Amino acid sequence: MAEKPANNNEYWAANIRLVTICLVIWALASFGFAILLRPLISGIAVGGTDLGFWFAQQGSILVFLVLIFFYAWRMNSLDKQFGVDEE
Amino acid sequence: MDQTTINFIFVGASFALYFAIAVWARAGSTSEFYAAGRGVNPVVNGMATAADWMSAASFISMAGLIAFVGYNNSSFLMGWTGGYVLMAMLLAPYLRKFGKYTVPEFVGDRYYSQTARIVAVICLIVISTTYVIGQMTGAGVAFSRFLEVDNTTGLIIASLVVAFYAVMGGMKGITYTQVAQYIVLIIAYTIPAIFISLQLTGNPIPGLGLFSSMAPGNAGGVEAGVPLLATLNELLDDLGFNEYTTGSSPLNMALFTLSLMIGTAGLPHVIIRFFTVPRVADARWSAGWALVFIALLYLTAPAVGAMARLNIITTMWPEGVESEAIAQEDLPDWFQTWEVTGLLGVEDLNGDGRIQYYNDASPEGQAFAEANGLEGNELVTFNRDILVLANPEIAQLPGWVIGLIAAGGLAAALSTAAGLLLAISSAISHDLIKSVINPGISEKGELLAARLSMIVAIILATLLALNPPGFAAQTVALAFGLAAASLFPTLMMGIFYKRMNSAGAIAGMLAGLISTLLYLFLFLGWFFIPGTATLDSSQYLFGIPPASFGPVGALLNFVVAYLVSNATDEPPQEIQDLVESVRIPRGAGGAVDH
Structure with a gap:
């Protein structure tokens, strides 16, 4: 399992980087565009309201979906790259 | 054929399906009972997770919550989906790699402490029990409304159905019934929504219809070609309501959203669903699939909410708000159906x-x-929970759609109840009986213990639902608050912070647990007994309402755990090795099987 500790550390660092990037986008789409930054993008009109409202009721959920699949795909290829995937 | 007969046929057919699945998917071993033998396909598990997660609250209440508040309640949409991002990246794959059966088991092993394990069991039981009461109550209501049996009979039928397939099949039976229940509930939810969206906007996809323009030929004097949301805002403005798309206090909204997200990620009955897939890579995909199936309902719900609100206004003001309101004798039939239940009420206050x-x-x-000689709002009662249930009637859809809604509401309540009951019974049989009380118990004995705990849990949940402790609404805040403040941080640190030791974890868990309980009791009443609240809402700490306290409790957990852990010895080498092994997927296939 932990035969190659150095390699495992690099793998873990890569994982943390990926999670951090994903969670920044996660926070930006929900707490950002949909709530706190909504006034900044209120100039962009979407179907009778503004972009922030769209993010709050549709966009954030779509972003979450893309993020989870992106993470799964990246991690599964990182597993292979670092040789820690399941045989 | 009258409506009740149609409802009976739909509900009866769905129950027959669940029974058939239960017989086919009997559990023969503890591995099958606790984790469906770890042989569930990730897409199938995603679907089961979606049904497990989407409760009576998501199916029946959420659209109404959004309809009558508007933008501010988008918190529920983002909170109850955003938690999956946290679960997918911070917990699910690692806990699957760990390869055991329950959440407290991870806590106990990782922190090499029976105390930690028992604290986790207590959190799990409090969270899941409060949650299951709501499901049983919801099932009882659906029975009494659609099948015209009284509430108690409805509840007992619901308990017997769950008991049958959950006790017999364990996680295996529950998984495959949940798949069937998901299909029933998603069809029931989306069909009326598609029809309503077509009617109002001409767009068959409700989530797109929400941002489309009004189609020609709608009632209420609304203009074709104007966006639906602009139309709704204008009508609400005219009638003195808050605008639908306008929000207030973004900071509160952000905090409440965060508390729902962290709470969702820490709910044990959802986490254990990821123990059923064969590999770590599958756990990652499965979280994505779960969110796909959840999103089908969650992207539709806001459209259902806004469109129903618009339909209610145009029903009440058929010629527009500048003209006369609807005459009492012209009220549509569904008004009468729902007035009987007391959930809808009109009163001609000014006698016109x-x-x-x-x-x-x-x-x-x-x-x-x-200006119009009115003496008060005459639509005196409109319970927001009837919005989804009455939706097919509001849109004048045929009787079979109503039958479908009945089956769908029951599917949502039963699938969640079954998942919760499994979490409770496995914590009792595996974490208490097998680990603390009788470690020498045979596999057969443990399987029997698991089934018996399940039966006891069902009886207890039914009794509690028959005599609801009168604080149903607060208990939801309790469940999410505890999941956020106690379980989520403890699990996360167990994976991401190798230095975390037993003393730190226990101190942190207790800090999160006690601070959250204290805050809830101070403001909502001690043990939620009405009238015993020590403080009132003007004294909220930094203006934080009790339902949003979860993230604060989580923060306290993190800080206390960090400080205590660094003041005490680092965890033993074999625990640090355990953390290393949980972090990498290799070796999950031959995972530990006691």
Whole structure:
């Protein structure tokens, strides 16, 4: 399992980087565009309201979906790259 | 054929399906009972997770919560989906790699402490029990409304159905019934929504219809070609309500959203669903699939909410708000059906034979009343929970759609109840009986213990639902608050912070647990007994309402755990090796099988 500790550390660092990037986008789409930054993008009109409202009721959920699949795909290829995937 | 017969056929057919699945998917071993033998396909598990997660609250209440508040309640949409991002990246794959059966088991092994394990069991039981009461109550209501049996009979039927397939099949039976239940509930939810969206906007996809323009030929004097949301805002403005798309206090909204997200990620009955897939890579994909199936409902719900609100206004003001309101004798049939239940009520306060619906609590609404000779809002009761259930009637859809809604509401309540009951019974049989009380128990004995704990849990949940402790609403805040403040941080640190030791974890868990309980009890009453609240809402710490306290409790957990852990010895080498092995997927296939 932990035969190659150095390699495992690099793998873990890569994982943390990926999670951090994903969670920044996660926070930006929900707490950002949909709530706190909504006034900044209120100039962009979407179907009778503004972009922030769209993010709050549709966009954030779509972003979450893309993020989870992106993470799964990246991690599964990182597993292979670092040789820690399941045989 | 009358409506009740149609409802009986739909509900009966769905129950027959669940029974058939239960017989086919009997559990023969503890591995099958606790984790469906770890042989569930990730897409199938995603679907089961979606049904497990989407409760009576998501199916029945959420659209109404959004409809009558508007933008601010988008918190529920983002909170109850955003938690999956946290679960997918911070917990699910690692806990699957760990390869055991329950959440407290991870806590106990990782922190090499029976105390930690028992604290986790207590959190799990409090969270899941409070949650399961709501599901049983919801099932009882659906029975009494659609099948015209009384509430108690409805509840007992619901308990017997769950008992049958959950006790027999364990996680294996529950998984495959949940798949069937997901299909029933998603069809029931989306069909009326598609029809309503077509009617109002001409767009068959409700989530797109929400941002489309009004189609020609709608009632209420609404203009074709104007966006639906602009139309709704204008009507609400005229009647003195808050605009649908306008929000207030973004900071509170952000905090509440965060508390729902962290709470969702820490719910044990959802986490254990990821123990059923064969590999770590599958756990990652499965979280994505779960969110796909959840999103089908969650992207539709806001459209259902806004469109129903618009339909209610145009029903009450068929010629527009500048003209006369609807005459009492012209009210549609569904008004009568729902008035009987007491969830909907009209009263002609000014005696003009018409029913005026407006907001009599706002200055704008009062000015509107003065100009039109009104003496108060005459749509006196409109329970938001009837919105989804009455949706097919509001849109004048055929009787079989109503039968489908009945089956769908029951599917949502039963699938969640079964998942919760499994989490409770496995914590009792595996974490208490097998680990603390009788470690020498045979596999067969443990399987029997698991089944018996399940039966006891069902009886207890039924009794509690028959005599609801009168604080149903607060208990939801309790469940999410505890999941956020106690379980989520403890699990996360167990994976991401190798230095975390037993003393730190226990101190942190207790800090999160006690601070959250204290805050809830101080403001909502001790043990939620009405009238015993020590403080009132003007004394909220930094203005934080109790339902949003979860993230604060989580923060306390993290800080206390960090400080205590660094003041005490680092965890033993074999625990640090355990953390290393949980972090990498290799070796999950031959995972530990006691």
